[in-house]
Amino acid sequence: MATIKDRASVPAGSGLNDDIGEAKRLELYRTQVVLREAEQRAYDLFLQNLVKGTSHLSLGQEAVAAGFAGAMQKGDLSFCTYRGHAHTLARGVPVEKVLGELMQRDNGLMRGKGGSMHLTSVEHGVMGSYAIIGAHLPIACGAAWRAQYKGAKDVSVCFFGDGTTNIGAFHEALNFAAVWKLPVIFVCENNLYMEYTPISEVTAVEHPAADRAASYGLERIVVDGNDADAVYRIAQTAFTKARAGKGPSLIECMTYRHSGHSRADPAKYRPEGELERWKLRDPIKIYRERLLQFGVAETVIKGIDNEVRKIVDDATEACKAAPNPPFDIITTDVYADGGWAWRN
Amino acid sequence: MAELTYRDAVIRGIAQEMTRDPDVVFLGEDVAKAGGVFKATVGLYEQFGPLRVRDTPISEQAIMGAAMGAAMTGLKPIAEIMFSDFFAVCFDYIANEFPKSRYMSNGQVKCPLVIRTGNGAGSRFGAQHSQSVENWCMMIPGLKVVAPSSPVDVIGLLAAAVRDPDPVIFCEHKSLYATKGEVPDGEIVDQLGTAKILRPGKDATIVALALMVPRALEAAEKLKAEHGIDCEIIDVRSLVPLDTQTILGSVAKTHRLFSVEENPRLCGWGAEIVSIVADEAFYDLDGPPVRITTPHIPLPAADILEDVVLPTPGRIVDTVRRSLGS
Ligand SMILES: Cc1ncc(C[n+]2csc(CCOP(=O)(O)OP(=O)(O)O)c2C)c(N)n1
Numbered sequence: 001m002a003t004i005k006d007r008a009s010v011p012a013g014s015g016l017n018d019d020i021g022e023a024k025r026l027e028l029y030r031t032q033v034v035l036r037e038a039e040q041r042a043y044d045l046f047l048q049n050l051v052k053g054t055s056h057l058s059l060g061q062e063a064v065a066a067g068f069a070g071a072m073q074k075g076d077l078s079f080c081t082y083r084g085h086a087h088t089l090a091r092g093v094p095v096e097k098v099l100g101e102l103m104q105r106d107n108g109l110m111r112g113k114g115g116s117m118h119l120t121s122v123e124h125g126v127m128g129s130y131a132i133i134g135a136h137l138p139i140a141c142g143a144a145w146r147a148q149y150k151g152a153k154d155v156s157v158c159f160f161g162d163g164t165t166n167i168g169a170f171h172e173a174l175n176f177a178a179v180w181k182l183p184v185i186f187v188c189e190n191n192l193y194m195e196y197t198p199i200s201e202v203t204a205v206e207h208p209a210a211d212r213a214a215s216y217g218l219e220r221i222v223v224d225g226n227d228a229d230a231v232y233r234i235a236q237t238a239f240t241k242a243r244a245g246k247g248p249s250l251i252e253c254m255t256y257r258h259s260g261h262s263r264a265d266p267a268k269y270r271p272e273g274e275l276e277r278w279k280l281r282d283p284i285k286i287y288r289e290r291l292l293q294f295g296v297a298e299t300v301i302k303g304i305d306n307e308v309r310k311i312v313d314d315a316t317e318a319c320k321a322a323p324n325p326p327f328d329i330i331t332t333d334v335y336a337d338g339g340w341a342w343r344n
Numbered sequence: 345m346a347e348l349t350y351r352d353a354v355i356r357g358i359a360q361e362m363t364r365d366p367d368v369v370f371l372g373e374d375v376a377k378a379g380g381v382f383k384a385t386v387g388l389y390e391q392f393g394p395l396r397v398r399d400t401p402i403s404e405q406a407i408m409g410a411a412m413g414a415a416m417t418g419l420k421p422i423a424e425i426m427f428s429d430f431f432a433v434c435f436d437y438i439a440n441e442f443p444k445s446r447y448m449s450n451g452q453v454k455c456p457l458v459i460r461t462g463n464g465a466g467s468r469f470g471a472q473h474s475q476s477v478e479n480w481c482m483m484i485p486g487l488k489v490v491a492p493s494s495p496v497d498v499i500g501l502l503a504a505a506v507r508d509p510d511p512v513i514f515c516e517h518k519s520l521y522a523t524k525g526e527v528p529d530g531e532i533v534d535q536l537g538t539a540k541i542l543r544p545g546k547d548a549t550i551v552a553l554a555l556m557v558p559r560a561l562e563a564a565e566k567l568k569a570e571h572g573i574d575c576e577i578i579d580v581r582s583l584v585p586l587d588t589q590t591i592l593g594s595v596a597k598t599h600r601l602f603s604v605e606e607n608p609r610l611c612g613w614g615a616e617i618v619s620i621v622a623d624e625a626f627y628d629l630d631g632p633p634v635r636i637t638t639p640h641i642p643l644p645a646a647d648i649l650e651d652v653v654l655p656t657p658g659r660i661v662d663t664v665r666r667s668l669g670s
């Protein structure tokens with residue numbers, strides 16, 4: 001079992017009221033539990049044939065989403081991938097809205113028009129989830145360019161996987177952001193696999209994101225992506241840099257997905273024991289242990305667990321009871337006039 | 345009133361909109377300090393400064409993505425893709441990103457941007473720098489697609505495109521940059537989705553776009569003078585939205601339809617217009633609709649070869665004359 005001593009990023013002797021502090025720690029824990037419970041529920045609902053289409057879970061990767069969301073301010077923008085439920089929930093989007101979209105009900109975030117791969121909630125700063133590998137890195141640059149042009153202080157954060165570092169848009173965006181000194185943070189969640197192929201088999205460097213940073217004049221940053229504190233701290237550094245007008249950061253977070261790539265994937269390609277080893281370093285387990293070591297009462301932790309479980313249970317019931325989307329939305333919002341007319 | 349080249353009309357159109365709205369910004373390769381490879385953006389950098397007129401790396405995906413991210417969050421970007429053939433290296437944005445973000449987000453995300461591009465043949469550049477690609481864009485729900493044929497339309501339609509809340513692909517024809525036309529003084533704002541009848545006629549309707557418009561007009565003069573055939577010439581101008589009413593109204597009057605398309609034959613925009621007319625005005629027709637297109641080939645580079653594959657006034661005259669049996 002992992003202990004606090006394993007976590008090199010926590011300074012020895014630091015207590016609950018160190019640089020992170022109790023309130024933020026409880027928030028980071030709660031966020032991770034929300035992601036875990038909601039995604040575990042999504043998986044269960046899939047087995048009941050209630051989640052339609054596809055879904056890509058971030059089970060095991062919660063610390064990255066929680067750590068970054070915890071460091072964001074209102075107005076900061078998230079750009080996610082198809083594996084975006086966690087990042088969407090971490091910005092405070094209600095569980096019911098996310099599960100509703102996965103279940104393709106009328107109460108879903110986009111009323112079933114987007115689906116699990118395209119979660120978007122502009123009011124929460126979630127500027128979309130993109131399912132074409134790499135597409136959103138340049139888009140995040142554009143949002144950051146707007147902030148720079150307008151003198152706004154918000155930062156755009158773009159999450160993507162290890163496999164994404166081998167597509168052209170990654171390299172175009174990194175160079176573009178560096179040359180224009182844009183307030184954007186690129187976050188690579190290195191979960192060791194693309195869909196089914198290990199990233200190491202198809203990449204010329206060991207760290208697919210960090211080892212490319214030098215090409216764009218950026219610092220090489222690799223962080224323990226299963227430790228929400230470590231992620232939170234590095235995120236804060238990157239936000240401070242971006243807000244100060246000092247340009248982009250590229251951060252590679254080492255993590256692991258507990259589930260398959262998508263709902264249909266049994267993940268048979270993993271070497272024996274790999275999943276079990278990573279589960280010993282389950283981000284939620286690590287964090288729960290840390291809270292206990294810092295003296296947080298077991299009842300407080302249980303209280304959070306129960307509160308979140310109830311939210312997810314209630315959301316599940318609400319989604320099951322929700323109607324299907326109506327047919328009249330099929331042709332809405334193709335164009336800005338609200339409709340779909342392409343001719344007179 | 346002043347005589348202006350199509351190229352200078354682009355500059356004036358962009359300047360008009362940048363002057364009006366500080367949220368209009370412009371980016372592309374070699375567009376700022378160098379004034380663009382077609383010299384269609386000369387002086388904008390000097391006039392509007394380095395924050396609003398920006399040179400980019402040779403990164404078409406970054407250009408497109410940056411335009412989209414800026415548009416989603418409140419700016420009104422104009423991006424240049426130097427040659428429209430290069431759409432193929434950033435087609436994800438044209439096909440998957442710009443046109444789908446509003447729909448997929450159930451109306452939460454907007455994408456008010458303009459992509460300007462040098463389109464079309466006539467420069468003897470060969471198969472990768474000469475294509476007419478408006479059809480590539482026309483087939484995608486959520487986009488608007490415009491292709492002006494004259495300086496005044498360049499300004500008016502560019503202004504309409506910048507002010508439009510949807511993503512607009514703005515195809516400038518490379519072989520028209522040096523052509524001239526009368527342009528009124530003051531602000532010019534046109535309307536997307538409107539075709540223009542440039543020459544009224546009673547015997548046949550000819551729909552054309554961009555470089556094919558002056559060729560159709562030239563053919564119409566010959567047809568009238570040499571064969572007594574009176575053609576109505578419609579500049580389609582906007583493929584999406586498409587002004588079908590102007591076309592259907594014209595066919596109801598002339599009873600014949602011809603399209604003149606620079607694109608290779610398959611899936612050209614003219615096919616869509618022919619299909620609409622066949623569906624909705626079949627009994628107005630006195631003969632089969634006829635498409636005059638470039639053959640279904642990559643474009644050859646040599647001048648004499650390129651000249652014979654594009655529809656010419658001569659080919660338009662012959663086709664119309666034969667079809668009308670005179
Ligand atoms: C351009 C493109 N190519 C391929 C795919 C198919 N695809 C979907 S997810 C994926 C793997 C991506 O791996 P990674 O970037 O590591 O992200 P992860 O799924 O591990 O979060 C692939 C190849 C795609 N969606 N887009």
Ligand SMILES: [Mg+2]
Pocket residue numbers: 161162163189190191192193194195
């Ligand atoms: Mg991966």
